Structure formats: structure tokens, C-alpha cells
Amino acid sequence: MLKDITLGQYFPGNTVVHKLDPRTKILLVIVYIVGLFQANGWAGYAAVTGFTCLCTALSKIRPSAMFKGVKPMLFIIALTALLNIFYTQGTPILPGWIITWEGIARAVQMMLRIVLLISGTFLLTYTTSPIALTDGLELLLNPLKKLKVPVHEMTMMMSMALRFIPTLISETDKIMSAQKARGADFETGSLVKRAKALLPILVPLFVSAFKRADELAVAMESRCYHGGEGRTRMKQLRYQTRDRIALAVGTVFLALMFVLKRFGL
Amino acid sequence: MAEIVTEKLCHVYSANTPFERAAITDVSLRIPQGQLAALIGHTGSGKSTFIQHLNALLQPSAGRVLLDGQDINKDKYTRRDVKWKVGLVFQYPEYQLFEETVYKDIAFGPANMKLSEQEIDERVREAAAFTGVAEELFERSPLELSGGQKRRIAIAGVMAMRPEVLILDEPTAGLDPAGCEQVLENIRDYREKSGATVLIVSHSMDDVARFAERIIVFHEGSVAMDGTPAEVFSHAQELVEIGLNIPKAAELALALRKRNIPVPEGVFTHDELLKALLRIREGRPC
Numbered sequence: 001m002l003k004d005i006t007l008g009q010y011f012p013g014n015t016v017v018h019k020l021d022p023r024t025k026i027l028l029v030i031v032y033i034v035g036l037f038q039a040n041g042w043a044g045y046a047a048v049t050g051f052t053c054l055c056t057a058l059s060k061i062r063p064s065a066m067f068k069g070v071k072p073m074l075f076i077i078a079l080t081a082l083l084n085i086f087y088t089q090g091t092p093i094l095p096g097w098i099i100t101w102e103g104i105a106r107a108v109q110m111m112l113r114i115v116l117l118i119s120g121t122f123l124l125t126y127t128t129s130p131i132a133l134t135d136g137l138e139l140l141l142n143p144l145k146k147l148k149v150p151v152h153e154m155t156m157m158m159s160m161a162l163r164f165i166p167t168l169i170s171e172t173d174k175i176m177s178a179q180k181a182r183g184a185d186f187e188t189g190s191l192v193k194r195a196k197a198l199l200p201i202l203v204p205l206f207v208s209a210f211k212r213a214d215e216l217a218v219a220m221e222s223r224c225y226h227g228g229e230g231r232t233r234m235k236q237l238r239y240q241t242r243d244r245i246a247l248a249v250g251t252v253f254l255a256l257m258f259v260l261k262r263f264g265l
Numbered sequence: 266m267a268e269i270v271t272e273k274l275c276h277v278y279s280a281n282t283p284f285e286r287a288a289i290t291d292v293s294l295r296i297p298q299g300q301l302a303a304l305i306g307h308t309g310s311g312k313s314t315f316i317q318h319l320n321a322l323l324q325p326s327a328g329r330v331l332l333d334g335q336d337i338n339k340d341k342y343t344r345r346d347v348k349w350k351v352g353l354v355f356q357y358p359e360y361q362l363f364e365e366t367v368y369k370d371i372a373f374g375p376a377n378m379k380l381s382e383q384e385i386d387e388r389v390r391e392a393a394a395f396t397g398v399a400e401e402l403f404e405r406s407p408l409e410l411s412g413g414q415k416r417r418i419a420i421a422g423v424m425a426m427r428p429e430v431l432i433l434d435e436p437t438a439g440l441d442p443a444g445c446e447q448v449l450e451n452i453r454d455y456r457e458k459s460g461a462t463v464l465i466v467s468h469s470m471d472d473v474a475r476f477a478e479r480i481i482v483f484h485e486g487s488v489a490m491d492g493t494p495a496e497v498f499s500h501a502q503e504l505v506e507i508g509l510n511i512p513k514a515a516e517l518a519l520a521l522r523k524r525n526i527p528v529p530e531g532v533f534t535h536d537e538l539l540k541a542l543l544r545i546r547e548g549r550p551c
């Protein structure tokens with residue numbers, strides 16, 4: 001049950017998209033989101049959809065994997081669509097009906113917007129390993145160090161948190177089995193009862209998480225870790241030709257979106 | 266009272282995905298009432314998957330598990346009841362302790378059985394006595410005790426359900442020699458006084474040689490060997506081939522025999538070997 005969660009799961013690969021510098025990819029996702037929100041006509045949405053499909057095809061991520069990411073959001077997507085259908089003024093599709101043509105169009109566009117938003121961000125996490133991602137983030141946020149923002153420490157915490165998600169999941173699984181073997185029941189009863197039933201899982205989970213954090217801290221200190229100051233990296237990130245091309249494509253995309261918006265398409 | 270039978274038990278993880286993997290295939294075993302059996306195998310040989318089927322934590326992909334002739338997976342009620350009858354102690358069970366006091370933690374299982382206060386109290390004291398948990402510890406927090414004590418409290422938590430079959434996954438892993446000895450002693454006590462069937466998963470051949478009546482060897486998800494310790498350890502070569510070893514004492518006996526020192530067959534604990542060697546020194550035939 002717990003294993004089905006896809007939270008920024010990384011699919012290793014060897015495509016252009018995988019090989020792009022993480023900084024490029026993070027920037028492109030920002031460009032993508034800004035571009036997506038410029039779309040307010042069919043031409044705009046078509047352009048964004050086309051761009052998304054192109055990137056997905058290049059990354060060789062299967063559409064089914066993309067769909068899996070969208071699935072948990074289906075409820076919100078459906079709700080947005082419903083609200084838009086019923087609350088948009090315009091010409092009714094049949095005389096006297098509440099549903100308008102404009103409503104349907106808006107609902108479809110809203111659905112597209114959410115799906116595209118999720119797909120774009122998932123494409124980033126699907127094709128970038130968590131370590132590369134935090135490395136990229138750290139370098140992008142580097143200028144903030146001048147303002148005394150602890151960028152390195154923040155990204156280190158982030159990568160550690162990501163690293164321990166699978167560990168915690170398997171730990172939870174184990175503790176759940178052990179408590180079930182002692183007759184704990186997580187599935188039946190009222191909401192309050194079920195919330196209480198979580199206690200035998202949460203307490204041991206927290207205890208071991210704190211213990212692990214402690215051990216990790218000691219292990220890091222005994223290897224002389226002392227934060228980001230003067231720290232060098234094994235894998236230096238360097239912009240390549242492909243990154244320049246990708247950023248150029250991103251700029252063109254953004255320009256196109258602004259133009260389309262300007263003409264109300 | 267409690268006999269466990271598995272019929273052609275199979276379990277496949279992540280069925281119908283690219284990660285599909287058969288953990289156990291065609292395991293048919295019969296563990297009669299009161300037996301003390303040991304389950305041995307390499308990491309990933311399917312031992313842990315197998316034992317989780319015996320109290321219906323995992324459902325078989327194919328095959329059946331019978332407790333006293335009844336299919337334990339018949340419906341959700343039998344699946345629930347079997348947890349009381351077949352007590353399962355996981356690896357490193359001290360990580361499952363969660364209550365504020367030792368007493369409450371041991372009482373968690375019996376309380377889930379919806380027993381009366383009095384019955385719970387009786388069982389907690391009984392289980393604590395089996396595992397040598399002093400009653401002075403009852404009001405302490407289990408989290409501030411030593412590793413060995415925690416382990417024994419966790420085992421008491423399962424014993425308090427008075428299971429007819431007690432299964433323990435590596436109960437001595439990570440304990441010091443004294444702690445190991447104590448835990449094994451506790452398990453033997455429980456078995457003697459309750460007549461329960463006991464199944465212990467272990468890596469340690471030396472431990473197994475000392476207490477088990479029967480050894481079941483798992484290899485790549487199926488039973489590779491099954492017999493008394495004497496029978497199993499006589500196949501030293503095969504054991505080595507599947508990445509296991511024989512007890513140190515048996516190894517030594519084998520080496521001595523090769524040098525024409527007449528150590529009798531079937532010696533595989535330190536005590537037995539010592540006795541046999543003393544007898545040989547005194548010139549008495551064995």
C-alpha cells in the first residue's frame with residue numbers, strides 16, 4: 001500500500017532530458033510554469049501541450065508513468081472542472097440550462113492547466129535524481145549566500161529528507177506488520193479509534209527516526225563535515241552546448257506564450 | 266492442539282509488474298504440535314516471507330496454510346483469530362515498543378484480544394515471568410531500558426497472548442552472549458510450560474545445533490533440507506554450497522575424524538564434543 005506512493009520518483013535514463021544540467025531543468029520548469037499561466041486561449045494551450053509532449057517524448061518517460069503522477073490529483077481536477085462548468089456565465093448550451101459553452105471551454109482549459117502543471121514538474125523529478133536536483137538548487141540559490149541565507153545547509157537537509165523517505169516507508173511497513181501480529185487493527189472502527197490505532201506505529205517510528213538522525217549526525221561529524229564553507233564537489237556542474245540549446249528553446253517558448261497572450265489566442 | 270501445515274505455498278511480490286519476484290515456491294511443510302523447529306537460510310531465501318504466512322500477515326499467491334486442519338485464510342475472522350494462536354516475534358522486536366510503561370506494552374496484545382482486566386493482568390505477569398522481566402520494571406518506560414531487556418519485553422508482549430505456536434525471527438540477533446543465552450532459555454521455558462509449537466528463524470548454526478529438534482533449510486524460496494540436526498549437518502558439503510555452514514563444533518569433529526581421532530558421528534555442540542574428547546582421552550570407547 002505504502003509502496004505505491006510516487007513522490008518525485010526518479011526513473012534513471014540516458015536521454016537528452018536526463019543529461020541536461022539540473023540547473024537548466026529547474027530554470028526550464030520555472031519558464032514552463034510562467035509560460036503555462038500566460039495561456040488563455042486554445043492556441044496557447046495547444047502550444048504548451050505540444051511543448052510538454054515534446055519533452056516527454058525526448059525523455060522517453062512512458063505516458064502511463066505520467067498518468068500515475070496525475071492520478072492522486074484527479075479529485076481536485078474534477079472538482080475544478082465541475083465548478084467551472086456550473087459557475088461560468090455565457091450562452092447556455094440549451095435554452096434554460098445552467099451549463100454554458102463558455103463554462104465547458106473554461107473547464108477543459110482549467111483541467112488542461114492542472115494536468116500540464118503536474119506533468120511539467122513531474123518530468124523534472126522523473127528525469128533528475130534527488131541529489132542532482134538539490135545540487136542544482138544549491139547552485140541556483142548561491143547568490144542568496146551573500147544575504148547570509150544558509151543555502152548549503154538548507155539543500156543538504158532537503159537531500160537528506162529525500163534520501164530517507166524510502167527508509168521510513170519500509171520502516172513503517174515493518175512496524176505495522178509487527179503491531180498487526182499483536183492484534184492491532186488499523187482498518188475498522190470510527191475515525192477517532194483509527195487515529196488512536198496509529199499511535200503504536202507513530203511512536204516507534206519517531207523513536208527510530210530520532211535515533212537515526214542522531215547517528216547520522218555523529219557519522220557526518222566524524223567525517224569532519226562542517227557545513228558548506230570551503231566544500232568542493234566531486235561532480236562539478238558545467239553548462240554544456242545542450243544546456244544552451246535547451247535554454248534557448250525555453251526562451252523562445254516563453255516569448256511565444258507572451259505573443260499568443262498579447263493577441264488573445 | 267496446534268499443528269501447522271503448509272500446502273504448496275507460493276508467494277510472489279509485486280505480481281504483474283516489472284519488479285515481479287517469487288519469494289517462495291511450493292513450500293509444503295508439516296510442523297507437528299510441540300515441536301521445536303529451526304528455520305535456516307541465507308538472507309533473501311524466503312524465510313521471513315514464509316513465517317509471515319503462518320499468521321496470515323501475508324496471503325499466499327497459491328497454496329494453503331492450515332492450523333489444526335483449518336485454512337487460516339478462509340475469511341477475515343479466521344485471519345484475525347490466527348494472530349492470537351500463532352504469535353510472531355519480528356526481527357529486532359524492540360523497535361515496536363511504544364507504550365508509556367513496560368506493563369502497558371506487554372498488555373497491548375491481550376488488550377487487543379478484548380480480555381478482562383484480571384485476565385490481562387494475569388497474562389502480563391506470566392509472560393514477564395517467562396522472560397525474566399522483573400515486576401519492578403513494570404512502571405518504567407520501555408524506551409529507557411537496555412537492549413536485552415527491551416528484547417525480552419517485546420517477546421513477552423507476544424507470549425502474553427498465549428500463542429499455541431510461537432514463531433521468532435532471529436530472536437538473538439544483536440544481543441551479547443549472555444543476552445542470547447537468556448532469550449533462548451526463556452523460549453525453552455515457555456515451550457515446556459505451555460506445550461507450544463516453536464519455530465525459530467536463525468543464522469547461527471551453533472545456536473540451532475544446541476536446541477532445535479528439527480532443522481529446515483531454505484534456499485532460494487524452497488525447502489532444501491529438512492531433518493534432525495544430525496541429518497542436516499551430515500550434509501556439510503551441500504550446506505556450504507548454498508552459502509551456509511555447519512556448527513563450529515561439528516566442523517572440528519569432522520577435522521578430527523579425518524586425523525583418525527574417533528569422534529562419533531552426530532556431535533555438533535561444544536559440550537558434546539568436549540565430552541566425547543574426554544572419553545577418548547580416558548581410553549573409553551564411545
